[in-house]
Each structure stands twice: as structure tokens, then as C-alpha cells.
Amino acid sequence: MLLITPPFTQLNTPYPATAYLKGFLNTKGIPARQMDLGIEVILELFSQPRLREAFALAAERETIVSANARRIYALREEYFASVESVIAFLQGKQPTLARQIASENFLPHASRFDQLSDLDYAFGAMGHQDKAKHLATLYLEDLSDFIVEALDPDFGFSRYAERLGRSANSFEELHDKLSGPPTFIDGITLALLDAVMQEEQPKLVCFSVPFPGNLYSAFRCAQYIKAHYPVTKTAMGGGFANTELRSVSDPRVFDYFDFITLDDGELPIELLWSNLIDPSPQNPNHQLYKRTFLRQDGEVIHNDYSLRQDYKMNAVGTPDYTGLPLDQYVSVIEVTNPMHSLWSDGRWNKLTMAHGCYWGKCTFCDVSLDYIGNYQPVRATVLVDRMEEIIAQTGENGFHFVDEAAPPALMRDLALEIIRRKLRLTWWTNIRFEKNFTPDLCRLLQASGCIAVSGGLEVASDRLLALIQKGVTVEQVARVTGAFTDAGIMVHAYLMYGYPTQTIQETVDSLEMVRQLFQAGVIQSGFWHQFALTAHSPVGLDPEAYGVVPDLKEITFANNDVQFKDATGIDHGQFSFGLKKSLFNYMHGTCFDYPLQEWFDFEIPETSIDPEYIQRSLEYQKDALRHTSRKLVWVGGTPDLEVLNDKQVQLTLFDRRDTDSLALPQVQGRWVRDLLIRCGNHAQPYPTLKATMEAYEEGFVDFWQSEEMELIRAYGLLVV
Numbered sequence: 001m002l003l004i005t006p007p008f009t010q011l012n013t014p015y016p017a018t019a020y021l022k023g024f025l026n027t028k029g030i031p032a033r034q035m036d037l038g039i040e041v042i043l044e045l046f047s048q049p050r051l052r053e054a055f056a057l058a059a060e061r062e063t064i065v066s067a068n069a070r071r072i073y074a075l076r077e078e079y080f081a082s083v084e085s086v087i088a089f090l091q092g093k094q095p096t097l098a099r100q101i102a103s104e105n106f107l108p109h110a111s112r113f114d115q116l117s118d119l120d121y122a123f124g125a126m127g128h129q130d131k132a133k134h135l136a137t138l139y140l141e142d143l144s145d146f147i148v149e150a151l152d153p154d155f156g157f158s159r160y161a162e163r164l165g166r167s168a169n170s171f172e173e174l175h176d177k178l179s180g181p182p183t184f185i186d187g188i189t190l191a192l193l194d195a196v197m198q199e200e201q202p203k204l205v206c207f208s209v210p211f212p213g214n215l216y217s218a219f220r221c222a223q224y225i226k227a228h229y230p231v232t233k234t235a236m237g238g239g240f241a242n243t244e245l246r247s248v249s250d251p252r253v254f255d256y257f258d259f260i261t262l263d264d265g266e267l268p269i270e271l272l273w274s275n276l277i278d279p280s281p282q283n284p285n286h287q288l289y290k291r292t293f294l295r296q297d298g299e300v301i302h303n304d305y306s307l308r309q310d311y312k313m314n315a316v317g318t319p320d321y322t323g324l325p326l327d328q329y330v331s332v333i334e335v336t337n338p339m340h341s342l343w344s345d346g347r348w349n350k351l352t353m354a355h356g357c358y359w360g361k362c363t364f365c366d367v368s369l370d371y372i373g374n375y376q377p378v379r380a381t382v383l384v385d386r387m388e389e390i391i392a393q394t395g396e397n398g399f400h401f402v403d404e405a406a407p408p409a410l411m412r413d414l415a416l417e418i419i420r421r422k423l424r425l426t427w428w429t430n431i432r433f434e435k436n437f438t439p440d441l442c443r444l445l446q447a448s449g450c451i452a453v454s455g456g457l458e459v460a461s462d463r464l465l466a467l468i469q470k471g472v473t474v475e476q477v478a479r480v481t482g483a484f485t486d487a488g489i490m491v492h493a494y495l496m497y498g499y500p501t502q503t504i505q506e507t508v509d510s511l512e513m514v515r516q517l518f519q520a521g522v523i524q525s526g527f528w529h530q531f532a533l534t535a536h537s538p539v540g541l542d543p544e545a546y547g548v549v550p551d552l553k554e555i556t557f558a559n560n561d562v563q564f565k566d567a568t569g570i571d572h573g574q575f576s577f578g579l580k581k582s583l584f585n586y587m588h589g590t591c592f593d594y595p596l597q598e599w600f601d602f603e604i605p606e607t608s609i610d611p612e613y614i615q616r617s618l619e620y621q622k623d624a625l626r627h628t629s630r631k632l633v634w635v636g637g638t639p640d641l642e643v644l645n646d647k648q649v650q651l652t653l654f655d656r657r658d659t660d661s662l663a664l665p666q667v668q669g670r671w672v673r674d675l676l677i678r679c680g681n682h683a684q685p686y687p688t689l690k691a692t693m694e695a696y697e698e699g700f701v702d703f704w705q706s707e708e709m710e711l712i713r714a715y716g717l718l719v720v
Contacts, residue, residue: 001030001273002202006217007038007160007189009210010343011330014039016350016402017208017238017265019319024266027317030273033200034323037221038214040192041185042157043328045147046087046140048080050188055079057184058150065149068111072146078108079143086136090330101132110142121588122336130333133345137332152183159213160185165240166212171250171557178219178256189217190224197229203276206269207257208238215240222256235259235272242371243536244558245293253557254295262291263370264355266311313355313376318386321349321394337587339452339490339525342428348400349390353378353414357404359432361469362456363538363546364499364531365404372404380413384421401429405455408436412720415448419635420682428452432470433477439622440718442487447635447716453484454492457526459499460513461506467546468499469538474513478617481522492525493517497579498572499531500539500546505605507575511582511596512607516614518586525587528579530572533562574602624719625704628690634680636716641673653715660715662708671696676717689719 003018018034025032044050055076058064064073072079086107089097100106116138123131140157147155154161164174182190197205205225207218222234236245236257245260253260261268267290274285289303290310331345342348356375360367367373391397406429418425426449431437433455459465462473472480481491495514497507517523533539539546540562547567566572578599585591597604610616637654644650649669652661664672679686693700703709709717 001025001032001269002196002200002205003032003034004193004205004207004218004221005034005036005038006207006209006214006221007041007185008156008158008213008217009036009038011039011042011157011332012344012346013329013348013350013400014321014324014326015208015210016319017210019321019324019350020316021206021208021265021269022322023317023320024311025269026320028270030270033196033202035196036324037189037192037217039325039329041188042330043087044188044192045185046083046143048084051083051143052080054147054151054184058146061150063150064146068142069146069149072108072110072142073150075108075110082107082139083143086139087330090133090136090140090332091328092331093327095129098128098132101135102128104135107135107139108142109138111145112138112141118588119336133331134333134336137334137344140332141334152185154183154216155185156213159211161216162211162213164212165215165244165558166561168212168215168244168558169553169555171253174216174219174557175252177216178223182220186217186220189221193221193224194228197225197232201229202232204233204235204272206235206237206265208265209236209241210239212240212244214238219256226256233258233272233276235261235269237261237265237268239371240558243366243369243534244560246536247555247559248293248557249300250556251295251298251300254293254300258294259289260293262293264310266316267306267308268292271306271308313352313378314382318389319349319351321390326394326396335584335587337525339492340587342400342452342490346398347394347396348398349387349394349396350400350402351383351386351390352403353383353401353406353410353429354403358407359405359471361471362458363468364458364496364534366534366536367538368536368541377407377410380410380417383414384417384423387418387425388421388423397423397425399425399427401427403430405430405432408434408441411445411450412441415444415450416633416682416686416720418448423449425449426451428454431455433457433472433480435472435476435480437480437483438624438627438719439483439486440624441720442483442489443716444633444635444718444720446487446489450489452490452492454494456496457493457514457517457523458496459502459506460495460510460517461502464499464502464506467501474613475617478517478520478522478614479620481517482520482618485522485524490524491522492527493523495526495528495579495583496531497528497575498566498570500548500566501568502531502570502572503568504570505608507572507579508596508604508607509609511579511599512609513614514583515586515592515596516609516611519592520614520618522614522618526583528576528583530576533564534560535562536560575600625689625701627719628688628693630689630719631686632675632679632689632692633686633718633720634676634716635718636676636680638680639673639676641669653712655715658715660711662711664708668703672712676712679717 005015009015014036022032022034088094209215209218225232234257241260242263271285271289288306290306292303329347333341333345354377357372358375428451431453457477460474484491543550549565551563582599640652642650648663649666650661650663651669
């Protein structure tokens with residue numbers, strides 16, 4: 001079996017779907033190879049021979065029109081001479097090149113360099129590596145602009161022909177494109193595919209299509225396999241199929257793919273393989289599939305006849321990255337913002353703490369589908385076992401947990417297990433900004449290696465957050481993001497505008513809330529997107545309840561994004577540029593004093609939000625004593641106790657950065673020292689706050705609220 005991620009997803013790290021499937025197939029003894037066709041195409045395209053070919057073809061077609069493209073073409077020899085060195089540098093293979101690139105006189109510059117941010121502010125005097133990465137990224141984006149203008153308008157580093165996969169209710173446009181000649185990018189893709197097909201001669205090729213920007217290439221590759229390897233069967237699954245192809249009925253789709261599977265891929269693929277290896281009626285799985293579309297007698301049928309149950313998350317094996325070119329991925333820095341760069345910089349092992357979402361109520365989300373609605377957490381011990389296996393396999397100890405929303409209790413257990421095993425890891429994940437993320441929990445997460453979280457603030461309006469059923473308020477978001485930031489964990493916020501019934505005033509007020517959050521320093525990065533109506537969300541399933549009129553069309557292919565009219569009649573799209581421009585500046589720590597009107601070229605109302613709203617939200621009493629059932633954990637160094645006299649002892653505390661001492665009565669000092677040692681013994685059960693309070697003879701509350709205990713807690717005594 002050959003597992004393929006088609007072009008394009010990410011430059012810096014593999015998309016994890018095929019690694020998950022390969023890990024599962026290992027447990028079943030099913031032989032499989034995986035291939036990230038996206039990164040292989042990028043590396044081939046940005047080699048000197050292919051780049052020469054691209055420039056020559058553009059000249060032959062006479063498509064080099066704009067001044068920017070003409071400049072790039074005029075400097076083509078500079079690009080040919082430098083492209084392979086730049087790619088090698090971004091792969092981490094030529095670190096000494098950083099000083100040359102950072103000098104700003106090594107790489108050819110085109111339009112992407114016109115709006116360089118303040119590089120000294122972003123990188124300082126010694127940040128040569130990151131500065132060079134940013135400049136090298138601009139260099140590649142210039143080349144991408146040239147390719148888009150002169151060769152292939154559908155090209156993008158993280159997507160290809162995305163427009164063909166968006167709202168493609170009919171297969172017609174994609175079919176027409178596939179009926180035409182292959183593009184220049186297709187030529188590279190198919191040559192690489194053919195080499196692997198010849199080498200492996202697979203019985204089954206499975207394409208994991210996570211996004212609309214992977215769809216066209218998957219179909220082009222499947223078309224090639226059908227033409228040149230007609231015995232080989234082809235299948236498609238992944239995020240796009242799971243959300244968009246649940247109603248597919250056009251038989252022509254199955255000229256390309258023999259099977260399309262939905263939702264979790266493990267059991268469907270196992271059953272496909274079983275039927276391919278043993279197609280006889282004696283096979284107990286004979287013609288029994290799981291959530292699988294196929295063509296039978298010219299008609300599309302949905303075969304869900306198998307009675308077998310899907311595998312639980314604890315039983316699917318450890319993701320296996322074997323066969324992927326892990327040392328070939330390209331780290332880039334598009335935006336000079338440390339939080340924002342995590343998505344594109346560094347090789348992250350991707351895992352999930354849970355299947356689905358533990359909240360599962362947000363009205364804009366596909367909560368009716370399996371990937372959201374079927375919540376299954378993985379035990380913390382199993383998670384850390386998998387992390388250790390993947391570290392041994394890949395040599396990388398950075399993890400990105402790609403959960404819909406990681407549950408706080410499981411994050412706590414994960415952190416404690418990492419600390420118990422004395423592992424040094426770096427990890428980040430996606431969350432809800434919910435109240436269970438206390439300051440102490442955030443500090444525990446940081447102690448285990450958590451460096452960042454991303455979460456949905458969506459519309460920063462309490463009325464709309466309630467309508468969305470987000471389960472949070474703006475005040476709560478401010479406090480949670482403040483707790484993460486105080487713990488040294490970066491925060492990214494997903495922001496939304498244009499939600500049904502949202503008024504212009506609410507959009508302006510939402511921007512003001514965002515401005516204050518950035519100014520307070522509790523959010524470091526963000527991204528605005530306009531509300532999209534999806535067919536499987538509560539809004540899509542009951543549009544009248546939200547004042548939405550959907551433009552419903554006949555569905556024969558993809559069905560997810562739905563065009564609609566909002567009862568307010570507001571053109572929310574007019575806010576897009578101003579919201580994104582303001583956010584770009586806030587992310588760079590500038591323009592907080594600009595009036596909101598400055599970002600828009602049309603009249604907007606004054607904000608109704610108190611200018612101190614967020615600051616006041618951050619001023620609250622952090623009362624850990626009310627959580628008496630929670631555990632006491634010590635994450636500081638081993639405390640030292642020295643007798644000062646017959647009445648007092650000196651307790652010395654250590655953490656990774658500082659040392660402090662305090663004088664305590666002898667009995668109290670010894671009790672505190674013993675408590676910290678017990679709470680820092682991660683091989684034994686942690687005492688609860690309640691049990692500790694009961695064990696202290698008297699006056700515990702007074703002692704807990706004393707300056708001495710405040711210092712002890714600052715050094716790492718946490719209530720979690």
C-alpha cells in the first residue's frame with residue numbers, strides 16, 4: 001500500500017495523516033510506504049535545473065508582463081546561482097550562510113522585499129539565523145510570485161488549485177481542468193509519482209486530502225495511475241472527503257478513485273486491503289466496507305455494511321514517520337512574530353491528545369461530524385509513550401498537538417507525566433480559553449515544555465459569544481490569556497467577523513477588544529477570518545434560527561461551504577482589509593494609539609468599549625484555596641534547610657533562574673521543606689490541597705496567604 005499526501009500542505013513538517021495510518025497498519029502487519037509528494041515537488045521545483053526550465057518556459061510563452069516579473073527574470077542568473085544554497089540553508093544544512101543572507105546584499109530582491117519590517121527590532125544585533133530565514137522566505141515568495149504570474153496561477157506553497165476545491169458543488173469545473181493538459185507543476189508531480197510507482201508497484205494507493213488545496217493534485221495523480229498502472233486501485237480519504245464529499249453522487253469521480261472513505265481511516269483502509277488481498281466469498285470481510293463510496297453498475301453507492309466497530313484512539317498504534325524525508329523539510333519565517341512563526345518554522349512531530357472536541361457546542365463548527373462530535377481522549381501515559389517512540393524514530397523532540405481543543409485535565413496529566421519521566425520536550429497545542437486554565441495550571445504546562453497555545457476568541461463580544469455557545473466571555477479570555485502569558489507561554493487568537501446578526505458596532509467593538517488585548521500583552525498573535533457557513537454546523541443545519549438564508553444548490557460533488565444572505569444586509573467583507581491591517585501592526589507592537597477609524601476608508605462608529613476594560617479584567621483575586629480537591633505539585637529545585645538558631649531555620653528555594661531564602665520558625669520550616677519534597681516526588685501520588693490543609697495543625701489559611709507562602713508558590717508550589 002502506498003500512502004500519499006498530494007501537493008501542497010506545509011513546507012516545514014509533514015502533515016500527520018499518513019504517519020497515523022502507517023502506524024496503525026504496522027500493528028496489522030500490512031506493508032505500507034508513505035510519501036509527502038508536496039515537499040518532494042517543492043524541492044524539485046526549487047532546484048537549479050527546474051528553475052532554469054521554468055524561466056525558459058515563461059520566456060517562451062511571453063507571459064513575463066509585470067515590472068516585478070521582468071525584474072526577477074532580469075536577475076535570473078542570481079536566482080539560479082543561489083536557489084539551492086537557500087533551500088539547503090532553510091533545511092538547516094548551511095547555517096554559516098546566515099551571515100551572508102542577513103547582510104541584505106546576497107539575495108536578489110523583488111517586490112516582497114519592498115515592505116521589510118524593522119529587522120533590527122525583530123531580530124536584534126545577533127539574530128542572524130532568524131533574520132536570514134525571514135529574508136530567504138521573502139526570496140522564495142518572490143519566486144512564487146513569478147511562477148504564479150508567468151507559469152501557473154494556481155501555484156502556492158501550501159495549496160495548489162485551491163479554488164477548484166472550494167464550494168465545488170458540481171464536479172464539472174474540476175473535471176474540465178483534468179481533461180486539459182498537465183501544468184508545469186503537474187509535470188514535476190507526475191514524474192516523482194511515477195518513479196515511486198515503478199519502484200513499489202503498489203496494489204493500493206491511498207491519497208489523504210486534508211484541504212481543498214490538495215484536491216486537484218490528488219485527482220491528477222489518480223488519473224495518471226489509472227492511465228499507466230490500471231491494475232492498481234486508488235482511494236481517497238482525509239479532511240476534505242470527511243467534510244465535503246459526504247453527498248458525492250457523480251459517477252465520473254470514480255473514473256479516478258475506486259474508493260472514497262469517510263471519517264477515521266483505520267478500519268476502512270483495513271477492509272479495503274482485506275478485500276484486495278482476498279476477494280473470495282470465503283473472506284469474512286467480503287464486500288463489507290466501512291463508510292466507503294464506490295461505483296457499482298454505473299451508480300455511486302455508500303457501502304457501510306461492515307458491522308465491525310472503529311478502533312479506539314488508545315489502540316491505533318504510534319504514528320510512524322518512516323519513509324518521509326524528515327531532514328529535507330524547509331523552515332520559513334513569513335511574519336516577524338515569534339508566535340506566528342511556529343506554523344512554518346521548525347520540524348514538529350504532530351500528535352493529538354484526543355479524537356474530536358470535548359466541548360462540541362460551537363454553532364459555527366461541524367459538531368455533527370465524527371471528527372468533532374466523537375470525543376475520545378488518549379490516556380496521558382499512552383501519549384507520552386508515543387512521544388518517546390516518535391523521538392527515538394525521528395530524532396526530534398518538538399510536538400504540535402493538532403487537537404480541535406485540547407482538554408485542560410488531559411493537558412495537566414500530560415504535563416505531570418512528562419515531568420515524572422524527566423523528559424525535556426517542546427510542545428504547543430490548540431485550546432479553548434476556558435476558566436480551568438488557572439495561573440497554576442499554566443505554570444505547570446510551561447514547566448513541562450509547553451511554549452504556546454492557540455485558541456478561538458472568535459467575535460470579541462459577549463452577546464455573540466453566547467450565540468456561538470463558545471462557553472467563554474471576553475473577560476474570561478483576558479484572564480486566561482494573561483495567565484498563559486505570565487507563565488511564559490505565547491498565545492495566538494483565532495478571530496472572526498461577519499457572524500450572523502453581527503452589527504457594525506459589534507465589529508468595531510470587537511476590534512477594540514483585540515487592540516486592548518494586544519496592548520496589554522496577553523495575546524501575541526492572531527488571525528481574522530470571515531464567518532463561513534458550513535453545511536454540517538448548527539447554523540447550517542438550522543439557518544432560520546440565526547437569521548441566515550442559505551443559497552442551496554444541487555449537490556453532486558462537494559458540500560460544505562454554503563453561500564448565504566445575512567438578515568442584517570451588512571457587507572462584512574468591507575471590514576476585511578482594515579481588520580487585517582490593524583492586526584498586522586498590533587502583532588508587531590505598533591499603532592495602539594491609532595483611532596480605529598484610521599484602519600478603514602469608510603465611516604465607522606466610535607467604539608462603545610471602555611478603554612480600560614481589558615486592564616480591569618486582568619485585575620482580579622487569584623484564589624487557589626477554593627480548589628481543595630486539586631493536587632499540590634512542586635516544580636522547583638530541591639529546597640535546602642539550614643538551622644539559624646534554636647528557634648529559626650533558613651529555607652532556601654531554587655528554580656531554573658533564581659535563588660531565594662526565607663527565615664521560618666523551626667517546626668514550620670521543616671514542615672514546609674518536607675511538604676515540598678513530597679510534592680516534588682513525581683513517582684508518588686501528589687497530596688491534595690484539602691489533605692494538606694487538614695494535616696497542618698492550625699492557621700493554614702493565614703500561612704497560605706502570607707508573604708512567605710507567596711514566595712514559596714512563586715518558586716513552584718502549584719495547585720493543579
